[in-house]
Amino acid sequence: MSGARADIVRFAFIWTASLLSSVGSSLTAFVLGVWVYQSTGSPTQFALVVLSGMLPGILIGPFAGVVVDRFDRRTVMIVTDSLAAVATAAVAVLIWADALAVWHVALAGAVGGACGVFHLTAYQAMTPLLIPERHLGRANGLMHLATGVQIAAPVLGATLLAAVGMVGVVAIDLSTFGVAMMALLLIRLPAAVLRPNAAAERPAVLEDLGAGWRHLRSRAGLTALVAALTGFNFTFAVAGVLVQPLILSFAGPGVLGVLMFAGGAGMLAGGLVMGAWGGPRKKVAGMTAFMALGGVFLVLHSLTPSPLLVGFAAAAFLFTLPVVNGCAHAVLQSRVEPALLGRTMGTAHALGSAAIPVGYLLAAPLAEHLLNPALMPGGALAGSAGLIVGVGEGRGIALVLLLDGLLLLGVAAFLAALPALRRLDEQPALVAVT
Structure with missing residues (x-):
């Protein structure tokens, strides 16, 4: 297999892993949002929970970029995805113990949002090193399928919520994480994709x-x-x-x-x-x-x-x-x-x-x-x-x-x-x- 074709296959594996993880996360976000609204009856609290998952990712974006350029990009994805999975697992335990509170959902959303920015930044940084420029539009179009899945998640999420309950939906999310993690661990990526210019001297973090x-x-x-x-x-x-x-x-x-x-x-x-x-x-x-x-x-x-x-x-x-x-x-x-x-x-x-x-x-x-x-x-x-x-x-x-x-x-x-x-x-x- 030629080098260019092999890189496209590698991208396909990373894309599949990211899409699977995104589907699971979207389902969990939907059912937790339903729980927050039904528990509180407050659109304001619902909106604050949504923002709690969004704001940390916005604030941490430049720092995520520094980490992605300084360290092995696959390792960054694996570590941050694992942290997000731990937060999701903690929510599952709280649901099972009937101890879930709104602040738990907000905290888990903040952790997931922050970790998601590290994943996305590493993903976007690796893509042009795997995909020829003439195919970058195609690659980015496929990457945005995850956003479409998030918007369509309420239809599948409502069905699953009725069939398997909140714990079942979160368990599905964790299983998609497991599949995505295996894909990231197994795929072989060139060193220049994971750490381009690794030998270069780095300035201070603040700079x-x-x-x-x-x-x-x-x-x-x-x-x-x-x-x-x-x-x-x-x-x-x-x-x-x-x-x-x-x-x-x-x-x-x-x-x-x-x-x-x-x-x-x-x-x-x-x-x-x-x-x-x-x-x-x-x-x-x-x-x-x-x-x-x-x-x-x-x-x-x-x-x-x-x-x-x-x-x-x-x-x-x-x-x-x-x-x-x-x-x-x-x-x-x-x-x-x-x-x-x-x-x-x-x-x-x-x-x-x-x-x-x-x-x-x-x-x-x-x-x-x-x-x-x-x-x-x-x-x-x-x-x-x-x-x-x-x-x-x-x-x-x-x-x-x-x-x-x-x-x-x-x-x-x-x-x-x-x-x-x-x-x-x-x-x-x-x-x-x-």
Whole structure:
């Protein structure tokens, strides 16, 4: 088997291991979220638990990049995945002992979120050293299948929760971890993939924390690319936190489940298409075009309270996500020095993900306390914005989604006008180490 083909097979094993682990983690996150909401009846506590799993990963991103560039990347994945599995096993024991509390769930989520960033950073840093540049779009599209699985997890999770209970679902999660761990342990990876430039002298850790940011700033267009991902993540977060309340404003829980499944199917389809296609040759232009399409589909959410329209718009919007992220990550991975991939990808992840909690925290209060009352019959906006999105229950949410879509269209237009970003499509890729 040729070296290039062998590396693709190695990537396939790592991808399968990561996908299996992600499926299990998504199921556990779903059933624990259901437990928190049913136990407390508090959307605020539910939201805080979700954020507890997200914020540590954002804050630790640059440090994860330093670790990934300094140590054996497979070892980093194994150690951090094992820590996450220990936290999950502790939750299983607490469930079995009927001693689970909300703070236990939040703590386990924080541990899992932090460990997940180490795994993702190592995964993204190894990928361009295994996959030729022409296939990076395909690889990143396949990597985003895990996100589609997470969105579709409620359908399978609800079925498993009824069949095997919470302990059974967590046990399934731990079994997927075991399979993924075996794959990581058995696969043979070149030393240059695990520790590129291992002999190089390393600066102090505190100085090294800023290396990813300095590298992004030193290469024309990469800072703008990360800013584009940050803007896209913000609009995605706004849509993600509001689409379920929007659907429930005109339909029941059964319809919500069907439409959530449709959205997850759209993202899965996007990942599969990106995996087969690889994206356009000009990745930055492709990312910009699919951002603009995403903006159009977000606007469609707001036009009328129709399950059919919202189901189509949600699936179509989520279809664009793997394409946008796949193109952007392919450009980043192919234009960063191999020895700096961990720190650069860790910094890019931290900057891009920081917009997600901001979107969560801004969108819901804006819709609930300001725009929903203004779009009720006789409200301040009933005679203006109400002519576009309608008047009544949930139309304030629709207006936020309309503005969200227009914002994404504006981001796409701004990116299309940036010469430095367009020039990234013409720059030669750095040679990957295989």
